[in-house]
Amino acid sequence: MTDFPEFALAAVQATPVPFDRMASAEKASGLIEQAAQTGAVLAAFGECWLPGYPFFVGNRQSPLMWKAAAEYIANAITVPGPETDMLCAAARRAAPG
Secondary structure, rough: OOOOOOOOOOEEEOOOOOOHHHHHHHHHOOOOOOOOOOOOOOOEEOOOOOOOOOOOOOOOOHHHHHHHHHHHOOOOOOOHHHHHHHHHHHHHHHOOO
């Protein structure tokens, strides 16, 4: 049997800031640092956390759905980019030792 090292994981259960990628990245940075303060070495976010889950997908006949979709797409991030730079900096600050 293989032995694996133990570590603390923070499963982040928080909402992003809807339709605001930079504010969401700032919030995630704070949550990463908060997780580190509790002893976590890894903070895991849901797959659609940034820029948020597209809750509006549904009635494709609705003009509001298309407006929300346009805002959602406009808030997509570029990798690398300012949001990922911010998240990486938060992870470096939170790293143990």
